[in-house]
Amino acid sequence: MKNPQEMRDVYIAGIGLTKWGFYEDQACYDFGSEAIFAALKDAEMSWREVNAAFCGSVYQGTGSGHQAVKEVGLTGVPVVNVENACSSGGSALRLAYLMVASEVYDVVVALGMEKMPRGPIPSTAFRPWELASGFNIQVGNYALETVEYMEKTGVTEEDLARVTVKNRKNGALNPNARFQKPVTMEEVLGSRMVAEPLRLLHCCPLADGSAAAVLCSRDKLRSKARGVKVAASVLVSGVYGDGMLPSGMVDSLLHKPEVGMAELSARQAYEISGYGPEDINIVQGYDTTVPSELWGMEKLGFCRPGEAAGLLKDGKFDLDGDLPVNTDGGLMSRGHPLGATGLGQICELVTQLRGEAGKRQVKKARVGLSHAMGAGPNSSVTILTY
Amino acid sequence: MSDDSKQPACLVEGFWSQAVGEGGPRLLGSRCTSCGEVYFPPKPKGWCVHCQQYTLETVPLSAAGKLAAVTVVRQAPAGGFYHGPVPYAYGMVDLPEGVRLISQIASGNLDDIEVGGPVELVIRPLYTDQEGREVTTFMFQSKA
Numbered sequence: 001m002k003n004p005q006e007m008r009d010v011y012i013a014g015i016g017l018t019k020w021g022f023y024e025d026q027a028c029y030d031f032g033s034e035a036i037f038a039a040l041k042d043a044e045m046s047w048r049e050v051n052a053a054f055c056g057s058v059y060q061g062t063g064s065g066h067q068a069v070k071e072v073g074l075t076g077v078p079v080v081n082v083e084n085a086c087s088s089g090g091s092a093l094r095l096a097y098l099m100v101a102s103e104v105y106d107v108v109v110a111l112g113m114e115k116m117p118r119g120p121i122p123s124t125a126f127r128p129w130e131l132a133s134g135f136n137i138q139v140g141n142y143a144l145e146t147v148e149y150m151e152k153t154g155v156t157e158e159d160l161a162r163v164t165v166k167n168r169k170n171g172a173l174n175p176n177a178r179f180q181k182p183v184t185m186e187e188v189l190g191s192r193m194v195a196e197p198l199r200l201l202h203c204c205p206l207a208d209g210s211a212a213a214v215l216c217s218r219d220k221l222r223s224k225a226r227g228v229k230v231a232a233s234v235l236v237s238g239v240y241g242d243g244m245l246p247s248g249m250v251d252s253l254l255h256k257p258e259v260g261m262a263e264l265s266a267r268q269a270y271e272i273s274g275y276g277p278e279d280i281n282i283v284q285g286y287d288t289t290v291p292s293e294l295w296g297m298e299k300l301g302f303c304r305p306g307e308a309a310g311l312l313k314d315g316k317f318d319l320d321g322d323l324p325v326n327t328d329g330g331l332m333s334r335g336h337p338l339g340a341t342g343l344g345q346i347c348e349l350v351t352q353l354r355g356e357a358g359k360r361q362v363k364k365a366r367v368g369l370s371h372a373m374g375a376g377p378n379s380s381v382t383i384l385t386y
Numbered sequence: 387m388s389d390d391s392k393q394p395a396c397l398v399e400g401f402w403s404q405a406v407g408e409g410g411p412r413l414l415g416s417r418c419t420s421c422g423e424v425y426f427p428p429k430p431k432g433w434c435v436h437c438q439q440y441t442l443e444t445v446p447l448s449a450a451g452k453l454a455a456v457t458v459v460r461q462a463p464a465g466g467f468y469h470g471p472v473p474y475a476y477g478m479v480d481l482p483e484g485v486r487l488i489s490q491i492a493s494g495n496l497d498d499i500e501v502g503g504p505v506e507l508v509i510r511p512l513y514t515d516q517e518g519r520e521v522t523t524f525m526f527q528s529k530a
Binding site: 117124128129131132133134135136137139140143144145147148151192193194195196197198240241243245248250251252253254255 | 424
């Protein structure tokens with residue numbers, strides 16, 4: 001196996017995204033191709049320079065990436081669709097990264113796009129008896145994990161609500177967010193119960209949207225000053241015994257793994273990049289339901305188990321804190337177009353690292369980390385540096 | 387419609403043995419003769435995913451366990467696959483053999499289910515199908 005540290009450096013030359021929201025009158029391919037155009041423009045490149053494209057989506061059907069690329073240009077280059085649940089975008093980015101790092105290609109586009117079904121999200125990867133038993137209810141699955149987490153750590157409903165309040169406050173400064181209005185603790189704690197202890201405002205909303213990135217070798221960068229280096233791009237798909245209820249997997253009680261899935265993905269990303277949690281200045285976390293942002297920060301090694309809620313309360317994860325988390329409002333404000341989410345996180349990191357985030361710009365952002373988890377199960381971690 | 391069609395139907399075959407004598411119904415699992423790992427539902431291929439060998443045997447599981455976590459789902463699952471009642475209690479149950487499983491929790495009062503408490507296996511109707519048959523499945527309920 002090749003060590004990524006021995007491969008050539010890879011840069012994100014450009015990013016593009018469409019506003020997160022509902023696109024009732026457009027096919028996914030239409031706003032998907034929009035993101036590619038925007039990323040090429042940002043990179044100051046043309047489609048003719050692109051050697052391959054990896055297109056992440058979940059619900060878009062056969063050959064959906066081709067449909068988006070068809071609107072941009074057909075130059076005979078390979079287009080590969082990547083369905084990897086909530087990590088589809090992160091997985092597309094990783095494949096693009098590996099292709100450039102290994103010198104197979106010089107310029108590769110990673111696209112994530114989704115037009116979401118309305119209502120609670122269905123997974124077709126459950127077995128028929130599980131579907132008929134009511135087990136394919138992701139809010140319920142996260143709720144059970146949350147009950148266990150709260151029992152273990154003493155995290156309270158107020159702590160959970162505080163994540164929503166922070167993220168919606170950040171989202172209010174993001175012109176691309178679906179929700180750009182802050183919410184109060186009272187509004188969160190007074191919102192409709194979906195599955196105890198998770199209320200409506202503990203769960204990310206739906207959204208359609210797309211995000212793209214152009215990755216290339218250093219010599220292909222039009223502007224060396226604007227290139228953001230991919231320091232690590234890691235994917236771990238399941239570790240035996242580490243439960244992930246949204247994927248229908250329970251913990252092993254007899255054979256607990258030494259290192260869980262998310263912990264392993266973080267460990268690999270730190271080893272490859274040479275950075276540790278203490279070097280990271282900004283994080284895009286995985287707040288599909290708000291407790292997963294808290295336990296995510298713990299599993300990524302930013303604090304010990306049970307400490308994230310206290311640090312959040314102390315302001316550490318605020319925009320002006322020591323370690324801002326979900327600076328664009330996260331999934332709570334952006335919404336969660338499954339296949340696009342991972343690349344949406346990348347777009348925010350690149351924007352922040354280049355110092356172009358306007359009102360929500362954080363200070364001293366030099367090394368950023370994004371984390372997407374979810375069904376599969378998958379845990380993808382990307383570290384970018386500028 | 388024949389009388390047979392009114393007989394209750396199982397939601398899934400092979401996951402539990404029906405009441406025999408005074409023992410009552412038991413879930414069936416797979417246990418590894420090498421590493422001791424226990425799985426529910428049973429794995430017909432006999433392959434132990436933990437120790438990577440064909441070493442599984444089918445075993446009856448304890449009918450009593452502990453409720454490790456519970457929630458009340460107040461919104462119907464998507465996709466039209468689920469025909470049971472909403473809201474429903476949904477939980478993680480730990481059995482003494484060392485296996486955790488997901489199950490609906492049968493209760494007359496959804497707001498009165500205690501995490502950490504003892505639970506026992508019951509086979510209960512979940513819904514009535516289009517032919518008028520009750521479709522039964524396994525659930526756990528709090529022990530009195």
